[in-house]
Amino acid sequence: MARALQLAALGRLSTFPNPRVGAVVVSPDGEIAGEGWHQRAGEAHAEVFALRAAGERARGADLYVTLEPCSHHGRTPPCADAVITAGVRRVIVAMRDPNPLVSGRGLDRLRAAGIVVETGVMQAAALNLNRGFVSRMERGRPFVTLKLGASLDGRTATASGESQWITSSEARADVHRLRAEAGAVLTSSETVLADDPQLTVREFASAVPLSRSRERVAPQAPGEGQPEKLGAHSDSTLSPRLRRDPLPQAGEGTIFLRQPDRIVLDSSARVPANAKVWSSGARRFWVSTRDSATAPEGVELLTVPADTDGRVDLPAAFAALGTAAVNEVLVECGPRLAGALLQAKLVDELLVYLAPSLLGSEARGLAALPGLARLDQRLRLRYTDVRQIGPDLKITAVPEEG
Ligand code: AOF
Ligand code: ZN
Numbered sequence: 001m002a003r004a005l006q007l008a009a010l011g012r013l014s015t016f017p018n019p020r021v022g023a024v025v026v027s028p029d030g031e032i033a034g035e036g037w038h039q040r041a042g043e044a045h046a047e048v049f050a051l052r053a054a055g056e057r058a059r060g061a062d063l064y065v066t067l068e069p070c071s072h073h074g075r076t077p078p079c080a081d082a083v084i085t086a087g088v089r090r091v092i093v094a095m096r097d098p099n100p101l102v103s104g105r106g107l108d109r110l111r112a113a114g115i116v117v118e119t120g121v122m123q124a125a126a127l128n129l130n131r132g133f134v135s136r137m138e139r140g141r142p143f144v145t146l147k148l149g150a151s152l153d154g155r156t157a158t159a160s161g162e163s164q165w166i167t168s169s170e171a172r173a174d175v176h177r178l179r180a181e182a183g184a185v186l187t188s189s190e191t192v193l194a195d196d197p198q199l200t201v202r203e204f205a206s207a208v209p210l211s212r213s214r215e216r217v218a219p220q221a222p223g224e225g226q227p228e229k230l231g232a233h234s235d236s237t238l239s240p241r242l243r244r245d246p247l248p249q250a251g252e253g254t255i256f257l258r259q260p261d262r263i264v265l266d267s268s269a270r271v272p273a274n275a276k277v278w279s280s281g282a283r284r285f286w287v288s289t290r291d292s293a294t295a296p297e298g299v300e301l302l303t304v305p306a307d308t309d310g311r312v313d314l315p316a317a318f319a320a321l322g323t324a325a326v327n328e329v330l331v332e333c334g335p336r337l338a339g340a341l342l343q344a345k346l347v348d349e350l351l352v353y354l355a356p357s358l359l360g361s362e363a364r365g366l367a368a369l370p371g372l373a374r375l376d377q378r379l380r381l382r383y384t385d386v387r388q389i390g391p392d393l394k395i396t397a398v399p400e401e402g
Pocket of ligand 1: 069
């Protein structure tokens with residue numbers, strides 16, 4: 001399963017809106033007979049690649065797959081049927097498919113065909129890899145990461161979508177990698193009008209390995225961490241035999257980089273057609289309360305209700321993005337939207353890059369929040385990770401419940 005998760009992670013930058021899925025066929029004599037991972041929506045599922053690679057050796061074999069095999073006819077036929085036809089004896093699954101079209105029916109179908117099914121193996125790692133897909137399926141909205149940049153005293157100098165305060169190129173490359181992984185970047189009209197950011201992946205592009213070399217496949221900035229969530233199962237902990245195994249036949253060693261969707265929340269539709277954020281290359285969403293606004297070419301207008309202040313109603317905006325098949329968003333914005341998202345409890349994870357400098361009390365804070373009458377009204381967070389990225393600190397935190 002550790003290997004299947006590694007394979008699934010190869011789709012980290014390319015499977016949206018589909019989940020990242022990996023599969024390994026192990027023959028009765030304990031050899032890996034086939035491997036596969038899902039590469040792009042509309043193309044074959046992980047199980048199909050793995051079964052194809054295994055051929056006749058799938059008969060009587062064990063199939064390790066990071067997501068329950070599907071039971072529905074989507075863009076591709078049901079994988080559960082392919083597993084049954086291939087003569088697999090046992091299927092080991094990391095997590096159930098939260099897609100209501102599947103949701104246990106794939107497992108039922110396998111069991112009905114007499115296949116032994118085990119579930120929940122390395123489930124936490126699988127859920128983490130697909131936190132965006134799971135969020136969209138279960139909550140109808142994307143997983144939201146709010147990225148902020150500040151001085152050590154928590155101050156920011158600019159309205160900054162593109163974080164002009166971040167001087168270190170390491171931190172910038174890290175943010176570009178996060179944009180690629182999230183698959184969508186969201187900001188406010190205020191930030192667009194102030195900074196005219198592109199919000200595309202540029203610095204990271206050269207760091208994305210497109211070669212066939214196994215060693216260079218996992219995209220990772222120096223010192224960075226997502227893959228070490230799988231770290232305990234990295235190559236070094238696998239048996240030498242597994243380590244020598246070749247990559248899957250299909251799409252061998254290829255990582256597809258897709259530019260992230262770009263999303264602008266713009267209540268009164270003020271962002272001009274020539275804003276850089278609308279430049280071509282990805283899906284672009286203009287979320288506004290004005291249904292009469294004329295969207296620039298290639299930009300999709302999502303009209304949502306206004307809140308009591310006349311701004312975009314945030315829960316409605318994120319629900320609309322869920323409907324538009326956005327799994328995960330990286331929010332890069334100024335203090336106003338940051339504060340509003342935190343107050344609306346729409347932030348799942350907070351990333352704060354802290355530069356080694358002090359801006360003093362005249363500079364603005366990170367998130368605009370109403371003044372507190374009592375300390376127990378404070379917004380509580382829990383740190384989940386701290387690391388150094390170049391000269392900066394990167395702190396990951398999650399809001400506490402309640
Ligand atoms: C994937 N890749 O490896 C697996 C998936 O439109 P379709 O036919 O590609 O179906 C997509 C759904 O299939 C997806 O939402 C998930 O529920 C299920 N499993 N999807 O893209 C895979 N195993
Ligand atoms: Zn499938």
